[in-house]
Amino acid sequence: MIEVTILGTGATRPTVRRFTTALVVRHEGEVFLFDCGEGVQVRLSQSGFSLMKIDKIFITHFHGDHILGLPGILFSMAKNERKKAVEVYGPVGTERIVNGLISLGFGRIPFDVKVHEIHPGQSITGKLNERGTEYSIDTFKTRHTKESIGYVFREKGYSNIDKEKMKKEGIKSNPKFAELKNGKEVTIDGVLFKPEDWLIEMPGASVAYTGDTMKAKSVIDAVKGVDVLLHESTFNEEDRGKFDWGHSSARDAAEVAKEAEVKHLYIIHFSHRYKSIKPLLAEALPIFENSYIAEDLHGFVLKKGSFTQFKPKGRV
Numbered sequence: 001m002i003e004v005t006i007l008g009t010g011a012t013r014p015t016v017r018r019f020t021t022a023l024v025v026r027h028e029g030e031v032f033l034f035d036c037g038e039g040v041q042v043r044l045s046q047s048g049f050s051l052m053k054i055d056k057i058f059i060t061h062f063h064g065d066h067i068l069g070l071p072g073i074l075f076s077m078a079k080n081e082r083k084k085a086v087e088v089y090g091p092v093g094t095e096r097i098v099n100g101l102i103s104l105g106f107g108r109i110p111f112d113v114k115v116h117e118i119h120p121g122q123s124i125t126g127k128l129n130e131r132g133t134e135y136s137i138d139t140f141k142t143r144h145t146k147e148s149i150g151y152v153f154r155e156k157g158y159s160n161i162d163k164e165k166m167k168k169e170g171i172k173s174n175p176k177f178a179e180l181k182n183g184k185e186v187t188i189d190g191v192l193f194k195p196e197d198w199l200i201e202m203p204g205a206s207v208a209y210t211g212d213t214m215k216a217k218s219v220i221d222a223v224k225g226v227d228v229l230l231h232e233s234t235f236n237e238e239d240r241g242k243f244d245w246g247h248s249s250a251r252d253a254a255e256v257a258k259e260a261e262v263k264h265l266y267i268i269h270f271s272h273r274y275k276s277i278k279p280l281l282a283e284a285l286p287i288f289e290n291s292y293i294a295e296d297l298h299g300f301v302l303k304k305g306s307f308t309q310f311k312p313k314g315r316v
């Protein structure tokens with residue numbers, strides 16, 4: 001299961017309605033933070049996440065709206081007497097930025113801050129268990145005014161009963177199939193069912209987050225077929241050329257979603273010039289039907305092929 005809570009949805013600076021764009025991904029007890037603008041701690045606390053549970057922070061690039069919350073988070077962790085290391089991932093240059101922030105001298109940091117500089121295309125894999133890698137986070141280059149990377153969080157695949165085959169052979173569902181699903185042989189009415197004959201491997205859930213970008217082929221290639229794409233959409237077509245440097249319109253985001261054949265699209269990272277985001281959604285919908293506006297503190301859950309959206313405080 002992947003649960004994504006959208007902490008912020010705006011560009012440039014936090015406002016009461018929209019904090020700067022950031023996400024929390026929860027997977028099997030681990031909590032990952034993607035981007036870390038000013039005020040992210042407020043949204044984390046509103047959505048019930050403890051700072052102490054965050055072990056990995058992923059930064060897309062070094063514009064203030066994606067990184068200025070980092071010193072605050074490190075300071076709060078220190079005040080809570082954290083001992084466990086924090087890992088920070090980001091583009092080349094992250095080490096210099098993180099060390100620079102710490103060297104401001106805002107407080108003693110009594111835990112390790114391990115920095116990993118990522119080259120686009122590199123994958124970060126989760127802990128290994130008997131079933132293999134639990135998750136991977138693939139990275140890709142985006143097209144922005146600064147070196148910038150996007151992330152695709154992929155859950156490992158899982159085994160499921162081949163329902164098509166069952167239907168074709170006229171076999172009805174049976175409670176014993178739960179054991180079969182767990183890899184055990186079962187006998188029903190004298191017939192032996194072996195896992196290798198009846199189980200198929202299903203792909204795990206996947207979520208992609210672009211950070212800031214213009215429409216780019218590198219993004220389309222990297223997010224191909226994901227369950228959910230969160231693509232920035234700073235402006236609408238009417239404003240193209242006015243303040244769109246290094247960014248996408250809602251139409252661009254929808255075209256990427258369509259070309260990459262993703263299942264669902266959230267447009268995110270909106271300019272504060274827009275009082276309402278509805279015109280941006282109206283631009284995306286005719287191109288890509290499953291488009292939604294990202295709202296602060298809303299989110300969604302991906303679980304074995306299902307997609308469920310939730311509102312604030314509605315986490316599962």
Ligand SMILES: [Zn+2]
Nearest residue numbers: 011012065212
């Ligand atoms: Zn930004």
Ligand SMILES: [Zn+2]
Nearest residue numbers: 061063144212
């Ligand atoms: Zn930026």
